[in-house]
Amino acid sequence: MTTPSEESASADALRRKAAEAARLARIFGDVLPETTGDERRDDARGAEVDEWLRSQVPPHHG
Secondary structure, three states: OOOHHHHHHHHHHHHHHHHHHHHHHHHHOOOOOOOOOOOOOOHHHHHHHHHHHHHOOOHHHO
């Protein structure tokens, strides 16, 4: 069981953390996207890269 002072301290910590996150977002913008390139399906670009890699294989690697 938590005491009212512990709950208040926890709420204050959450507010400070949220304020710090908002300040960093204002200063630096969205530093990291929510998803990575691996998680997003960008099939058109992936096909281009695969084709480019295949075209770079020397003939003796066949």
